[in-house]
Amino acid sequence: MRETSGKMDCDRAGRWLGAAVAMFVLYALLAVVTHIAAPIGAVWKVQPGIDGSNLLGMAGNMMTFLAYLFVGIPAGFLLMRIGYKRTTLAALGLGILGIAIQLVSAETGGGLRLAGVPASFFVYLLGSFICGFTSCFLNIVINPMLNALGGGGNRANQLIMFGGGVNSVVSTLTPIFVMLLVGEVTLQTSLRDVSPLLWWALGILAVAFAAFAVFRMPEPAVARNPDAEKVGLLAPLRFRHTVFGVVGIFLYIGIEIGVPGTLNFWLLDPRGAFEAVTPAVAGSVTGMFFFLMLVGRFAGSWIGGRVSGRAILAFCAAATFLLVAAGVFTLGAVVPFPVFTGRTFIVADVPLGAALLASSGLFVSVLWAAAYNMAMEGLGKYTEAASGLLMTMVCGGGVLPLAQGFLADRCGYVVSYVLPAAGALYLLAYALLFPKLITNKNPQKEKQR
Numbered sequence: 001m002r003e004t005s006g007k008m009d010c011d012r013a014g015r016w017l018g019a020a021v022a023m024f025v026l027y028a029l030l031a032v033v034t035h036i037a038a039p040i041g042a043v044w045k046v047q048p049g050i051d052g053s054n055l056l057g058m059a060g061n062m063m064t065f066l067a068y069l070f071v072g073i074p075a076g077f078l079l080m081r082i083g084y085k086r087t088t089l090a091a092l093g094l095g096i097l098g099i100a101i102q103l104v105s106a107e108t109g110g111g112l113r114l115a116g117v118p119a120s121f122f123v124y125l126l127g128s129f130i131c132g133f134t135s136c137f138l139n140i141v142i143n144p145m146l147n148a149l150g151g152g153g154n155r156a157n158q159l160i161m162f163g164g165g166v167n168s169v170v171s172t173l174t175p176i177f178v179m180l181l182v183g184e185v186t187l188q189t190s191l192r193d194v195s196p197l198l199w200w201a202l203g204i205l206a207v208a209f210a211a212f213a214v215f216r217m218p219e220p221a222v223a224r225n226p227d228a229e230k231v232g233l234l235a236p237l238r239f240r241h242t243v244f245g246v247v248g249i250f251l252y253i254g255i256e257i258g259v260p261g262t263l264n265f266w267l268l269d270p271r272g273a274f275e276a277v278t279p280a281v282a283g284s285v286t287g288m289f290f291f292l293m294l295v296g297r298f299a300g301s302w303i304g305g306r307v308s309g310r311a312i313l314a315f316c317a318a319a320t321f322l323l324v325a326a327g328v329f330t331l332g333a334v335v336p337f338p339v340f341t342g343r344t345f346i347v348a349d350v351p352l353g354a355a356l357l358a359s360s361g362l363f364v365s366v367l368w369a370a371a372y373n374m375a376m377e378g379l380g381k382y383t384e385a386a387s388g389l390l391m392t393m394v395c396g397g398g399v400l401p402l403a404q405g406f407l408a409d410r411c412g413y414v415v416s417y418v419l420p421a422a423g424a425l426y427l428l429a430y431a432l433l434f435p436k437l438i439t440n441k442n443p444q445k446e447k448q449r
Contacts, residue, residue, distance in 0.1 A: 001182055019218050020149055020159060023142050026088065027163040029208055030138045031170035033095050036127040036201060037061045040102065040194050047191060049118045056117070060128040062398050067132025069395035073234075075133075075140040076388015084141050085217040091137030092209040094130055096202060101127030103198040106191045120191075136391050144387045148220040155305060156449060160369040162301030168294035168365075220383075236379060236386035241437040245375020248430050250393035251423035252367045254400025259324065259364070259420050260289040261401050263357050266413045285337065285354050289361035296365030304369065313370035314431035315365040321424035327357035328414045357417075374434055 037060035044056070079087045104126035146163060152157030236242045267282040304312065333352040340343050372390060379386050400419055407416035430437075 013217060015216075016149060018215075020147065022212070022215060022217065023146050023149075023159075024163050024166045025114060025208070026138050026142050027167040027397040029092075029095070029205065030135055030142070030169045031167045032201060032204065033098070033131050033138070034064060034135045035171050036099075036102075036197070037064050037131065040106075040124070040197075043191060043194050044121060044124065047118065047121075049121070056121070057279075059125055063128040063393055064132040064135060065398040067129050068136045068391055071133050071136050072140075072390075072392025072394070073385075073388045075137050075391060076385045078137075079140050079144075079387065080385065083219045083299070084145055085212070085215075085219070087137055088141050088212050088217065089127075090211065091134045091141065092205055092212065094137065095134035095205045096209065098127045098130035099198055099202045099205060101130060103127075103195060103202065106194050106198060124351035125235035136394070139394070140387050140393050143372055143390075144376070144383050147221070147373060147383075148399050156373050158301050160372065161297050161304045163410055164369060165294060165301055168290070168297050171290070171304050234385075234389075236382045236389060239379065239382075239438075241377060241434060242375050242379065242382075242386055242389075242431050244433075244437055245371055246393055248371045248427050249368070249375065249390050250396035251400070251426055252364075252371055253396040254404075255320065255367070255420040255423045256293075256364055257397040258401040258404045259357060259360060259417075260286045262404050262408060262413065262416055263289070263354060265405070267351075267409070269353055269391070281337075281348055281350060285350055285358050288337075288355075288358040289364075292359060292361035293365035296362045300366035300369065304366070309370040309373045309433050310365055313374065314428055316366055317424050317427035317431060319363040320360050320367070321421055321428065323356050323363070324417055324421045324424065327353040327360070329353070330356060330416045361400050371427060371430070374430070377438060399412050 040060060044060070061347070078090070082090075102124055105120040105127060108120045108123070142163065146159040147156045150159045155219070178448045225282060237246075264282050264286040267285060300312065330353045331351060334349040335355050336347045336354050337350040337355055338347060375390060376383060376386055404419050407419065
């Protein structure tokens, strides 16, 4: 009996490890699909008809995030109806379609124009939008699965933070890989120069689809729910801690995208409070934000198993607020900072405020995992529907930075940082008030327990 019991324990451990590794692989694929639109947009930006427009150059990236608004809730419904494995295959299939459409746009190039813009540009936007569906579907699968594998609480925080670290590594390497394949983007760069990149992405997704088709993915008991419509897609909103968590995720994504994005514009703007710096310096400073996010996520994957998500959220939200506030009020001083010139590293003087804003990435990095798990606490059969609602809120990565840019144009960069600072304060309040929010229990929730 002992030998049989030991074998069963080993089998369960093997399935747990296999499922966790599979989710980390999906986190890596998520980074590729999410971040491929922006570098391709840089090539589109120099094409005739686009004529250097930053707005049009970033349109593909915006379409990727916009997809979350449309498909977040339906994706949660789909997960409840067909389970984790089939949702994963649907996500990868949509990714293959989205990349293939972008490949068509790259191969056809200019030609027919609509309102002066190449018609193939709109094909590229369609492909980016479909890739956004893939990103949303993968998030819908990954986060609740890791939450279930970790059993909620600290262990779930640890797994999601480690997965976020994997995502950060691939997110950091993707632009480098793009530059190796495409090379320096000039006015002579052809859209066909991005075709090798898209063929690589297409091949990776096809291999992943084949692998997950034969992979025996575990299905948490609450996932496959043929009566999903009885649960109701908005049913999780009856829980106060989930409602506040939904808002928190929207604000978090706005902080993650808005702080470094606006900082880059601020550094390069000769009219800004900072003296305009070289693109190499601006890129190194904003790049440090994402590097520190990588460090923070790996550190969080270790700390998350020992410290509660609520404590992590409270501390890191407070630190984010303090660094953002200090950054916008220390405009005169300069500090030495490592700068990558394209060939080597040098040390250059950069504004202290910019360095402080970049440093906030260390603490911003773990806000997602902590806020997500707190919002999902104890939802039981409502888990997948709640995951759909939370994924919908990723559209904050498009909405809030746009609002921050509007404030920067009208009121100045300092005022624009009121938005991420206010978002950090909200997350701090969410952490502090969480025990009172979660005590509003639903009778159905009590029956589950």
